[in-house]
Amino acid sequence: MTTSWPGLEKGSGILKSATSAWRDFAVVTTPSPWALAKGVLPEPRTVILATDLKRKTLECLRERVRGASMIVGVGSGLSIDTAKYLAKTENAALAQVLTTSSNNACFTRTAWTFEGNARIPERDVPFPRQLILDYQVLMQAPVRMNQAGAAEILCSHTSLFDWRMAHAASVDVQWDEELCRSTQDELDRLDDYAPAIGAGECDAFVEIIEVGAKFARGFTTHPKARFNSGSEHILAWALEQQGGRHLIHGEAVNLGVLLMAHIQGNNPERAADIIRTAKMCFQPEQLGITWPIVETIVMRLPEFARNVPWHTIITEFDRRGEDGRHDLASRFSAARDFVRRLR
Numbered sequence: 001m002t003t004s005w006p007g008l009e010k011g012s013g014i015l016k017s018a019t020s021a022w023r024d025f026a027v028v029t030t031p032s033p034w035a036l037a038k039g040v041l042p043e044p045r046t047v048i049l050a051t052d053l054k055r056k057t058l059e060c061l062r063e064r065v066r067g068a069s070m071i072v073g074v075g076s077g078l079s080i081d082t083a084k085y086l087a088k089t090e091n092a093a094l095a096q097v098l099t100t101s102s103n104n105a106c107f108t109r110t111a112w113t114f115e116g117n118a119r120i121p122e123r124d125v126p127f128p129r130q131l132i133l134d135y136q137v138l139m140q141a142p143v144r145m146n147q148a149g150a151a152e153i154l155c156s157h158t159s160l161f162d163w164r165m166a167h168a169a170s171v172d173v174q175w176d177e178e179l180c181r182s183t184q185d186e187l188d189r190l191d192d193y194a195p196a197i198g199a200g201e202c203d204a205f206v207e208i209i210e211v212g213a214k215f216a217r218g219f220t221t222h223p224k225a226r227f228n229s230g231s232e233h234i235l236a237w238a239l240e241q242q243g244g245r246h247l248i249h250g251e252a253v254n255l256g257v258l259l260m261a262h263i264q265g266n267n268p269e270r271a272a273d274i275i276r277t278a279k280m281c282f283q284p285e286q287l288g289i290t291w292p293i294v295e296t297i298v299m300r301l302p303e304f305a306r307n308v309p310w311h312t313i314i315t316e317f318d319r320r321g322e323d324g325r326h327d328l329a330s331r332f333s334a335a336r337d338f339v340r341r342l343r
């Protein structure tokens with residue numbers, strides 16, 4: 001049983017050597033990443049194509065991986081979270097093969113699952129035995145997806161605000177000055193490599209993943225701390241669930257960061273600078289949705305947020321009832337005007 005985070009095995013062409021001893025393992029993946037990895041990995045005993053994170057779907061998959069020596073996620077968030085859930089429920093070892101820098105799912109011990117509209121965290125999934133990043137695979141992912149991964153760092157801009165606010169409201173959120181400061185340092189450091197992210201450089205995408213690996217320790221020691229996901233993620237998830245389109249997670253997070261930073265009165269210009277330098281998408285039309293859809297979702301956010309066990313600025317709007325609704329509506333309208341003007 002692995003009891004701490006393994007080092008990231010990274011390099012160009014490393015996938016073959018890092019996996020050559022694998023036997024009798026089950027793969028959880030999606031078609032594009034699997035097309036890249038299939039010829040390099042030893043033959044798995046089972047390959048599961050992940051489709052969604054509904055508890056019912058996940059429960060049905062358990063039988064198909066039963067008895068495998070290890071469950072391996074190959075791909076992005078959907079594959080990674082499915083592999084996490086199956087490794088936990090089937091008490092199996094876990095390994096993750098990263099194929100993009102688009103999200104940080106492989107560095108948390110929570111698999112997010114769904115039952116109806118409720119978002120249910122499956123906590124304490126096993127630590128992976130191996131985390132593998134092959135640059136040749138990484139650079140075949142769409143550049144837009146890799147760039148969107150910077151949103152998983154930038155989201156701390158708004159989540160640190162929520163975390164501080166929850167602490168001030170005496171909610172038990174494992175407040176920690178040192179974790180707050182080190183997270184702020186990572187936010188500040190984004191300036192250094194945002195231009196390289198914008199230019200689509202491999203080193204910058206690897207850096208995004210390395211920061212995710214650093215945050216992994218904080219997720220483990222401070223599971224209640226909102227240092228790297230808060231109201232912007234709640235909004236991003238609502239957009240993903242209710243927007244009627246498949247969204248790139250980081251891009252939904254970017255729109256969430258911009259709107260929530262403005263609603264928080266928390267220097268949205270700073271977040272906008274990073275997003276534009278890193279050439280990440282954030283306008284609803286780039287994401288395939290519309291402002292009226294975004295507005296509807298934002299106005300339902302206090303209700304939606306009751307399904308997420310976090311205290312954020314949205315909780316405060318909800319607590320204030322009708323007055324909170326009016327306040328949210330007028331703050332959203334100003335935030336929308338701000339985002340619209342960004343080009």
Ligand SMILES: [Zn+2]
Pocket residue numbers: 103104152229233249253
């Ligand atoms: Zn995220």
